[in-house]
Amino acid sequence: xxxxxxxxxxxxxxxxxxxxxxxxxxxxxxxxxxxxxxxxxxxxxxxxxxxxxxxxxxxxxxxxxxxxxxxxxxxxxxxxxxxxxxxxxxxxxxxxxxxxxxxxxxx
Numbered sequence: 745x746x747x748x749x750x751x752x753x754x755x756x757x758x759x760x761x762x763x764x765x766x767x768x769x770x771x772x773x774x775x776x777x778x779x780x781x782x783x784x785x786x787x788x789x790x791x792x793x794x795x796x797x798x799x800x801x802x803x804x805x806x807x808x809x810x811x812x813x814x815x816x817x818x819x820x821x822x823x824x825x826x827x828x829x830x831x832x833x834x835x836x837x838x839x840x841x842x843x844x845x846x847x848x849x850x851x
Contacts, residue, residue, distance in 0.1 A: 759790035768799045 770786035777783065782802050789796035804812070824830060 770799055772796065776807070777809075781805060 746835040768786070768788075770788055772789055774785045775782065781803055783784075783801060785798045786796060786800040786802070788797045788799050802827070820830070
């Protein structure tokens with residue numbers, strides 16, 4: 745006889761298309777929220793291009809956003825245990841380096 749409180753885990757059947765599997769590079773995330781949802785815009789900003797471009801927008805419930813927060817924290821801890829601490833200090837400049845620093849090339 746099965747207990748009614750028993751949780752039976754079933755494997756997730758998830759399809760990943762070849763296009764999505766290639767991934768999309770983003771170097772900026774902008775997060776906004778309402779009472780009912782969190783919106784994360786993944787942006788790509790490139791040197792020499794005056795305007796960044798939203799490459800993907802993910803909309804989720806606050807509950808899923810919190811699960812994502814915990815999952816990212818857990819994965820960052822595992823990453824840092826393997827590869828060392830990730831340093832996010834960018835030389836005392838708290839803003840995003842829009843000009844990307846460094847030298848500019850000439851043709």
